[in-house]
Amino acid sequence: MRGRTCILCGTPIEGSGLGGLCPKCYAERYGVARLPSTVKFVYCTGCGAYRYQGGWNEGLESVEETMTEYLKIYLTSRLKPTEHLEEAWIDGVSITKPFTGPGVYEVHVDLRGVGAGGRVEVGERAVVRVEASAGLCPHCAARMGGRGYQAEVKIRGYAGRLSSETLEEVKRALSRVSRGLEKYLVRVEESDGGLDLYLTDQQAARIIAGKLRSLFPGDVIESYKLVGRRPSGKRKGRLTISLRVLEAEPGDLVVVEGRKYIYLSSTRQGILVIDLEKGVERVVRLGGRTSRRDVKVIPLEEAGSDVRRLMLLSMEGPTTVFLDADSDYREVVEVPSGRVRVYVESMKPGKVYMAYRVGDKIYVVRSLDSGGEQ
Ligand SMILES: [Zn+2]
Numbered sequence: 001m002r003g004r005t006c007i008l009c010g011t012p013i014e015g016s017g018l019g020g021l022c023p024k025c026y027a028e029r030y031g032v033a034r035l036p037s038t039v040k041f042v043y044c045t046g047c048g049a050y051r052y053q054g055g056w057n058e059g060l061e062s063v064e065e066t067m068t069e070y071l072k073i074y075l076t077s078r079l080k081p082t083e084h085l086e087e088a089w090i091d092g093v094s095i096t097k098p099f100t101g102p103g104v105y106e107v108h109v110d111l112r113g114v115g116a117g118g119r120v121e122v123g124e125r126a127v128v129r130v131e132a133s134a135g136l137c138p139h140c141a142a143r144m145g146g147r148g149y150q151a152e153v154k155i156r157g158y159a160g161r162l163s164s165e166t167l168e169e170v171k172r173a174l175s176r177v178s179r180g181l182e183k184y185l186v187r188v189e190e191s192d193g194g195l196d197l198y199l200t201d202q203q204a205a206r207i208i209a210g211k212l213r214s215l216f217p218g219d220v221i222e223s224y225k226l227v228g229r230r231p232s233g234k235r236k237g238r239l240t241i242s243l244r245v246l247e248a249e250p251g252d253l254v255v256v257e258g259r260k261y262i263y264l265s266s267t268r269q270g271i272l273v274i275d276l277e278k279g280v281e282r283v284v285r286l287g288g289r290t291s292r293r294d295v296k297v298i299p300l301e302e303a304g305s306d307v308r309r310l311m312l313l314s315m316e317g318p319t320t321v322f323l324d325a326d327s328d329y330r331e332v333v334e335v336p337s338g339r340v341r342v343y344v345e346s347m348k349p350g351k352v353y354m355a356y357r358v359g360d361k362i363y364v365v366r367s368l369d370s371g372g373e374q
């Protein structure tokens with residue numbers, strides 16, 4: 001089969017070339033692939049998402065990049081290799097003028113293909129007309145209209161209202177943890193001394209609630225409410241996530257289902273506490289996804305007879321000695337030093353501390369700034 005040439009231009013070809021033509025003549029006559037001549041491109045002006053196959057997909061950094069990426073995906077799904085080629089693909093897509101908004105754009109599509117059992121490769125630059133138009137994806141439409149939410153996150157304290165300090169902290173944390181999910185956040189409302197978030201996406205609601213829970217001690221429960229049916233007959237539900245934030249300072253009493261604990265700190269698994277009955281440290285879970293426990297917080301100042309104000313006299317030697325400030329400094333409290341657990345930064349003789357006596361142990365949980373000179 002040696003010595004054959006292109007039937008159009010006479011260039012030597014291998015075998016029978018592509019239908020008797022050299023790659024150049026083949027590309028000129030047949031092209032590499034057939035493509036739609038016009039493509040519609042719809043993007044969301046709110047978040048840059050683009051429409052594809054009846055749904056909306058997340059966009060890239062700029063609308064221009066999104067459009068290029070969309071054209072690669074869309075045209076690849078539509079292209080058909082010409083007669084003598086086994087395969088064709090898109091090598092690159094470039095817009096011939098900068099993207100400036102809705103309008104018509106001419107786009108160059110570099111096509112490559114192979115034929116003759118993969119031995120001959122051809123290339124072609126095709127031109128496609130793109131009609132770009134702007135719209136609103138359902139999330140942005142709902143956000144702008146403030147309606148159509150699928151999930152609600154209610155943030156409250158255990159006693160209902162949150163203190164204004166905690167509320168501010170939650171709001172600051174919210175702007176951090178919702179980064180990248182803003183488009184799902186339809187509305188944020190303060191109500192009943194708490195915060196209500198309305199979202200168009202249930203997964204986004206779970207992510208935000210979970211991240212807030214990891215920043216604040218508390219518990220989260222989920223409930224689901226049917227709110228009707230979709231036109232398709234499928235049930236339509238709304239997710240409510242209730243996040244309770246525990247507002248406790250180290251030393252406060254936390255009462256969980258009637259049992260008293262001294263609050264120390266918060267961990268991912270629950271709260272680290274001292275069991276006031278048994279005098280041991282442990283982690284108490286406040287709730288799961290579906291259940292909630294009865295929890296109350298009693299500030300240290302209101303802990304009553306459980307807490308004593310003790311003035312440190314000495315802590316050298318085998319025993320530690322305090323004077324009980326609540327009995328007018330008349331009662332001496334002397335305990336083996338190994339039985340004093342200190343949860344304040346440092347202790348100095350002459351200063352007064354708030355402490356719990358549990359069994360034969362003393363838990364020093366807070367120092368009183370004023371000292372003990374009365
Ligand atoms: Zn030729």
Ligand SMILES: [Zn+2]
Pocket residue numbers: 044045046047048049136137138139140141183
């Ligand atoms: Zn959008």
